[in-house]
Amino acid sequence: xxxxxxxxxxxxxxxxxxxxxxxxxxxENVGYNYGGGELLSxxxxxxxxxxxxxxxxxxxxxxxxxxxxxxGALTPTSGRARAFNMDVQGLDRDQMAHLRRRVGVVHxxxxxxxxxxxxxxxxxxxxxxxxxxxxxxxxxxxLLNWVGLSQRADALPPELSGGERQRAALARSxxxxxxxxxxxxxxxxxxxxxxxxxxxxxxxxxxxxKTILVATHDMALIRAxxxxxxxxxLRISAKQLIQAGADL
Amino acid sequence: MSExxxxxxxxxxxxxxxxxxxxGFTAQLTLFVSGAMxxxxxxxxxxxxxxxxxxxxxxxxxxxxxxxxxxxxxxxRVAQTEAALTILRQTPGVASARAFTTEEQVELxxxxxxxxxxxxxxxVPQLIExxxxxxxxxxxxxxxxxxxxVPGAVLDDHTRxxxxxxxxxxxxxxxxxxxxxxxxxATAAMITLAANAALAANAQVIEVLRLVGALDSYIAHAxxxxxxxxxxxxxxxxxxxxxxxxxxxxxxxNEGGFLTGLGFQGWAWGLxxxxxxxxxxxxxxATTRAAKKRLGDLT
Numbered sequence: 001x002x003x004x005x006x007x008x009x010x011x012x013x014x015x016x017x018x019x020x021x022x023x024x025x026x027x028e029n030v031g032y033n034y035g036g037g038e039l040l041s042x043x044x045x046x047x048x049x050x051x052x053x054x055x056x057x058x059x060x061x062x063x064x065x066x067x068x069x070x071x072g073a074l075t076p077t078s079g080r081a082r083a084f085n086m087d088v089q090g091l092d093r094d095q096m097a098h099l100r101r102r103v104g105v106v107h108x109x110x111x112x113x114x115x116x117x118x119x120x121x122x123x124x125x126x127x128x129x130x131x132x133x134x135x136x137x138x139x140x141x142x143l144l145n146w147v148g149l150s151q152r153a154d155a156l157p158p159e160l161s162g163g164e165r166q167r168a169a170l171a172r173s174x175x176x177x178x179x180x181x182x183x184x185x186x187x188x189x190x191x192x193x194x195x196x197x198x199x200x201x202x203x204x205x206x207x208x209x210k211t212i213l214v215a216t217h218d219m220a221l222i223r224a225x226x227x228x229x230x231x232x233x234l235r236i237s238a239k240q241l242i243q244a245g246a247d248l
Numbered sequence: 249m250s251e252x253x254x255x256x257x258x259x260x261x262x263x264x265x266x267x268x269x270x271x272g273f274t275a276q277l278t279l280f281v282s283g284a285m286x287x288x289x290x291x292x293x294x295x296x297x298x299x300x301x302x303x304x305x306x307x308x309x310x311x312x313x314x315x316x317x318x319x320x321x322x323x324x325r326v327a328q329t330e331a332a333l334t335i336l337r338q339t340p341g342v343a344s345a346r347a348f349t350t351e352e353q354v355e356l357x358x359x360x361x362x363x364x365x366x367x368x369x370x371x372v373p374q375l376i377e378x379x380x381x382x383x384x385x386x387x388x389x390x391x392x393x394x395x396x397x398v399p400g401a402v403l404d405d406h407t408r409x410x411x412x413x414x415x416x417x418x419x420x421x422x423x424x425x426x427x428x429x430x431x432x433x434a435t436a437a438m439i440t441l442a443a444n445a446a447l448a449a450n451a452q453v454i455e456v457l458r459l460v461g462a463l464d465s466y467i468a469h470a471x472x473x474x475x476x477x478x479x480x481x482x483x484x485x486x487x488x489x490x491x492x493x494x495x496x497x498x499x500x501x502n503e504g505g506f507l508t509g510l511g512f513q514g515w516a517w518g519l520x521x522x523x524x525x526x527x528x529x530x531x532x533x534a535t536t537r538a539a540k541k542r543l544g545d546l547t
Contacts, residue, residue: 073459093463093464093543094463094464094465097458097461097462097463097464098461100458100459100460100461101460101461105459107459111452111455111456111459112456113267113269113453113456115269116266116267120266124267124456124457124460125460125461127263127264127267128264128267128457128460128461128462128463128466129461130466133263172460176461
């Protein structure tokens with residue numbers, strides 16, 4: 001694994017210079033009902049370009065739901081969700097696909113195609129967007145090296161450890177150089193050392209100009225992050241989103 | 249379908265093809281169904297073409313021939329036959345008229361009475377073959393004249409039994425065509441089921457592909473191409489086997505009748521070759537519709 005300072009030259013590492021405006025993702029008085037019950041109510045938040053946010057709260061509070069509302073996987077039952085100055089509710093499927101290319105998502109369970117080796121899973125966003133992989137090989141190799149998976153490029157996802165899976169998912173989420181990276185409990189299944197390594201990768205991406213939104217219940221991780229980067233901590237409590245205080 | 253899309257469908261995209269995992273039973277089901285249906289389609293086509301040929305032959309040949317039967321006492325039979333032949337030769341629209349020889353009449357009756365039939369000692373009517381010209385003769389007028397001058401003559405223009413036979417042959421041809429349509433419909437239904445099963449089995453794959461920004465058209469194309477090519481391959485095998493089956497059938501002969509004529513003749517041997525592309529088209533349409541619906545239903 002490459003633990004040293006990283007000099008990222010690949011296109012996936014470029015700072016998001018194309019963002020216009022002061023907000024990349026915005027939820028405005030958003031509510032969400034799950035099976036009849038209200039999970040989120042009147043939630044408002046704005047994510048500025050290049051900002052770093054943690055989203056925390058007890059299990060079942062609605063962290064994953066809030067993340068999904070941010071990248072359009074769910075539609076609010078009330079209020080308005082906007083991404084890159086577009087109403088997410090008004091997007092058709094093709095527009096939604098293009099939105100997903102600008103928002104890299106890391107799931108807690110990673111979600112790979114188990115029949116493809118790691119390198120092809122990481123390259124999946126390139127493949128589905130019609131890019132020629134032979135032109136992207138150098139970037140892919142650099143990215144694999146960055147997440148410390150150069151030796152595991154040809155392994156199948158089920159053969160990876162929890163930490164390797166999370167790093168591969170992170171690599172996949174950044175391959176298209178998205179403007180925003182959303183991670184749902186990325187350190188949920190890994191040990192402390194690996195969670196620190198993942199955090200370091202997220203911090204590096206944030207320094208490249210990426211907007212980072214991480215859902216986690218790991219307070220130690222948040223404390224460690226706040227020593228390295230200016231991170232805003234949001235907490236879901238009683239269906240509402242509140243900015244966490246200095247107790248963190 | 250645009251030219252680019254067609255080219256992409258045929259040429260494929262090695263990277264995109266790997267994205268959807270090969271799914272076992274739906275692949276085999278598609279191959280088997282398209283192969284079996286193409287095999288049946290070859291026979292339905294052969295049946296339809298043979299029925300068409302038969303209907304045309306009966307309609308053309310028998311419509312031009314009639315039989316005149318002379319039912320007269322033995323001592324008057326020769327005179328009445330001569331009189332009838334004279335009338336027929338004078339009748340406009342009759343191309344030719346010829347009395348059957350004793351040998352020919354014995355041969356006609358041989359299937360029922362054997363070849364050693366003492367025809368001279370039996371009250372067998374004399375038969376005269378009448379070939380119609382173009383334009384034909386006036387059947388009603390000819391009957392009236394024969395009735396007046398040759399009392400024992402009965403003109404049979406085969407209308408009574410020819411019409412239902414021709415109708416039956418034409419119905420058989422329609423049945424063959426309907427069978428081909430049913431085969432296409434059944435193929436479409438089975439491939440739709442297989443495509444739906446594959447799409448359902450790969451719901452997680454679709455979810456991942458959407459997560460990384462795949463357009464629905466990209467996802468659909470990956471499935472459609474796979475099913476179309478499988479249907480094409482299966483149908484090609486089915487057609488080859490079907491054509492071998494038809495080719496192995498006994499050759500057409502007068503003795504065998506209709507069944508031995510069940511096959512292709514001349515250029516018609518090329519017709520089954522359109523079945524695989526048609527099968528692929530059916531699969532393409534069915535899978536495209538299934539994928540569109542399934543992807544639309546998946547949130």
